[in-house]
Amino acid sequence: MRLTSRLPGREKLQCTLHGETPFAHPWKADHRSARRGQRGSGTPVTLHAAFFEAYFSNFNEGTEFEIGEAEDIIFGGRIHNDRPADAHDIRGTFDIVSSREEMAKTPKKFEELLGLLKQRHALMLGGRSETMPGEFKSKSNRAGVTTFVRPDEVIGTLEKGFEIYSRLDTPFDRAVFMMFMIAVVHPFSDGNGRSARIMMNAELAVANESRIIIPTIYRSNCLEGLSLMSTHGDPDTLIRTLDFGQRYVHSFHWSNLDQTMDVLKKTNAFLRPEEGDRNGIRLRLPRAVDFARDNDENDGGGGASGGVGRPQSDVRPDRLDPERKDG
Template identity: 45%
Template sequence: MANFREIVFASSDKAISKKIQQQVKVGQLRKIAPRIYTSNLADEPKKIVLRNWYIILSHLFPGAILSHRSAIEGKPVDNQIYLTYSSARNVQLPGLTVHLLKGFDKEIGTVLFFENLYRSAEPRAYLENMEQTRNTSGFPKILPRDMLESKMEAIIRTRGENELNKIRDDARGLLSALEMEKEFEHLSKLISALLSTQPARILNSDVAKARAHGEPFDPDRITLFNLLYDELAGNDFKNYRDSNVTNKSYHCFAFFESYFSNFIEGTEFAVSEAKEIITTETPLPERDEDSHDILGTYQIVSNQKEMRILPESAEHLLGLLRNRHEILLRARVSKKPGQFKDLNNRAGDTEFVDWKLVAGTLKKGYQWYTLLQDPFARACYMMFLISEVHPFLDGNGRIARVMMNAELTSKGMSKIIIPTVYRIDYLDAIRKLTRKREASTYIRMLTRAYAFSASIYGEDLEAIEGYLKKCNAFEASEQYILKFK
């Protein structure tokens, strides 16, 4: 028997059975459970079983239905799985406990899952998870209520309200066959609460309650913001007092702050051109919109009074963002300055928060911001919150850095500049936090930018420009690094 599959089942065919026993004897097969053999002689039996669970269940329990919580989860969880079958019992396999429940056959509200194994379709699965049951084990057959609500909210968020209503309609059609009238009543009330057509007081999960109150949020992003908060709250940071305390020095810093913040987003000017735009407050005729971007950014970041304003509530945060964005992009009418996006946006492989979830995600994310005390920690958190939500059609990076530096200015600390030479480090650190959930690189990146920025001071643009050149600040090539004392 060459080229074995990893799983081989015992057979009532005498010839096949004899051949299996011969292979066991010569060490080409080994038994890992009753009537189950494997050609894998190296891995632990539990790993082999879990890797091939659907093949094994299809063979051992033909016609069984992946049901209750397992129908929604679609796989073993905590090494356990529930099947509706012709009899009720528990079967212990290496690494997997199979809970068999006696119930209705595979013809009612199911879909084919794998070979002889079926799965409750969504309408039946949600009815099953409405069953009232006592938890006699550490792994109940129905999903915890908050998890079930979150699953249903995700259907609305990703597929629309009509899809959840369709599940309810299809579940209604199964009532007589499944004898689950009470379960349908519970399901219908839950769906109505999620769709705000009945009171939300029956809801348990935060994401479901937010949906019912008209402020749905992105739960994956909220998990990410919580992770960043945990990393920031557990650290002590060095804070740098702002050396640019005079009106003139603050304006000089603001010039380069505006210059680099736009350059990093692709609005590239020579320093001399940017000086002309800002000192004359006149756009270059051939680059009107780009010039206004420089002017709009500078108008915000050079205004110490404006930069000392921090959000005092979640609603205030939304208003502050819209007001500053309106100033920043006032010349780009097509980008709807001062309005949250009405289309989804992305950068490369990163898709930002859905436009319908912007306000709710910002408000929910604001909660962790209020718990942070350290100015640098708050600046780090605020910058990532705005960048990750990406609430506008354009200008998100610049607004995120404005909000970051407002945190620092309000406490008399040095603002942060991201020079051109540091652009790759900056973007890579944000991507790493977004995609790999690694906050430490992001924090280290901003810590270094903070220390560099604190070394920039003076009341003469040319002198500061000379210092920045020595630091390689204007270099775009990756062969240069940021240098400063």
């Protein structure tokens, strides 16, 4: 994978849509992607990267499992009798993000956007019939004081948003806007955040760029960026947040599950946002020394938090083929 440079002072991306839609504010970026600038290259996405992409995406939406439980579900095919729907959620997400074929699909036409959204939602939430898997919402939804787009305006709003998306010409720009568009429209009754991140990472995967993962400690940063963009038309925080998320993923080797777990802890990925805020701890990029074996003194502090426990399992995902091409 590669990581494309985004340089300050480049031509501004000005895409303005007038009217009463979530995109009424100008969409602008003070640092757009340089098409050919490469910051480096990495290994192809492995099953381990896909595992943590699915794990964090679900954990941040309230589908919380211990790491060991998640391993058993994804790599061992074990469905918990007391939480079958939750288990299906994380397995369904993994099946999508681990499939090179699926993540190579991006919309060229508006109808393809609708089809991809519905198809992926049906795969992800197929274990929850009450969420209408693969169907857009029939009732309005809200989060806190935010009311999302009305059901009868979902398709029209997405169509207007797709016009903006179609004018963007770099993978990162398309990824950021796609994520914002799905998150702010909230086209489904459930699973909107996960759908937004899948669509975002497909834009990066098809261009062979590093994907974006939002670890637990970083969730509030992303929400703040979305809020500032949707309410004040200021995309800078969202762009910086997702840019860091991509650089974070690019900094990992992903080839060894145990090593990856160790470095995630050291960089505080599993810490809950409120605990990080209380103790002044932030997500940080891995350092070379973090990848050294048995280097406990380099723990980033507070990295081992809720959801990290790994009971011993006979399932060893690091024995699986990291170059597997299907989901």
